[in-house]
Amino acid sequence: DTGHRLVGERLVGDNAWGFGRLASARRHLERAVALYDPAAHRALALDYVYDQRVVARDLLTCTLFVLGYPEQAEAQVRLAVAEAEALRHRASLAHALAFAGMLAQLRDDAAGVLGPASAVRRLAEEQAIPFWAGLATVLEGWAMGREGSPDAGTATILRALDALHSTGVRLWRPYHLGLLADVEAHASLYDQALARVVAAFRQVEDT
Numbered sequence: 001d002t003g004h005r006l007v008g009e010r011l012v013g014d015n016a017w018g019f020g021r022l023a024s025a026r027r028h029l030e031r032a033v034a035l036y037d038p039a040a041h042r043a044l045a046l047d048y049v050y051d052q053r054v055v056a057r058d059l060l061t062c063t064l065f066v067l068g069y070p071e072q073a074e075a076q077v078r079l080a081v082a083e084a085e086a087l088r089h090r091a092s093l094a095h096a097l098a099f100a101g102m103l104a105q106l107r108d109d110a111a112g113v114l115g116p117a118s119a120v121r122r123l124a125e126e127q128a129i130p131f132w133a134g135l136a137t138v139l140e141g142w143a144m145g146r147e148g149s150p151d152a153g154t155a156t157i158l159r160a161l162d163a164l165h166s167t168g169v170r171l172w173r174p175y176h177l178g179l180l181a182d183v184e185a186h187a188s189l190y191d192q193a194l195a196r197v198v199a200a201f202r203q204v205e206d207t
Contacts, residue, residue, distance in 0.1 A: 003044060006035040010056045017059050025063045032056040042087065051092040054080045058099035065106050077103050081116075094123045094132045101139045105179070110146040113139050134164040138176045145183030153183045170207065174200040 013028030036053040045051045057080035065073035077100045084093040097116040104112035117139040124133035137160035145153020157180045161173070181196035 002035050002037065003041055006032055006041055006052055007044065007048065009035060010052050010059075013056065013063075014059055017063055022063050022067050026060065026067065029056045029060040029063060033060065045087070045089055045092060049091055050095050051084065051087055051089055054084045054087075054089075054092040054096050057083070058095055061099050061103055062106070065103060070107065073103055090123055090127060091129075094120050094127075094129070097123070098132060098135055098139075101136065105139060105142060108146075110143040113143040117143065130163060130167050131169055134160045134167075134169065135172065135176075137163075138179060142179040142183060146186060150183055150187035150189075154180065154187075157183065170203070174203045177203070 009028045009032040013025045013032060016022075016025035016028060033053055033056050036056070041052060048055075057076045061073045061077040061080070063073075064070075064076060077096065080096040081093070081100055084096040087093075097120045101113050101116040101120065104110075104116065117136045120136035121133050121140065124130070124136060138157050141153045141156030141160060143153070144156055147153075157176065161176060161180075164173075164176075177196045177200035181193040181200070184190075184193040184196065
């Protein structure tokens, strides 16, 4: 059954990505993308919340970037956004736009973060999904801080982290603490920034 194989490859790729096994992640995620048949597999979004090819492309985006292929990463996330828009599946579109914002952040492009992040936040607020609203707001806060408003950026990130914590979300918290540290370091608040990094490493050890 190609549907089961598709989901299996995507899940193994997701797991490998989370553990930093990037070569393995790339291999499995590329297989997932290749196995996807729109006619046969589009309905899987009803079972797994998100379209499986969109998610595989999003994870592949970050994997390729960290492996040193920024242009390929950009191509994957553009395809993910376009496919999610064509599907008219809002959860998948929020997922793709969030990863577009993350890729812009990884490329140190503060201006490029704001478009996809604000789009994710609007979608999340319309659909009452605090998880995506919080993640988008963290990215907006980072961009705000790096664009010359470190106090406002820091406050925005902290507010978003508190909102995520209140719902029990721990996903990506070390990354978000790293973004907070980055804003504070650029504002010459080095002791505060270092404390965020220490907290992020503790979170990694805990999980």
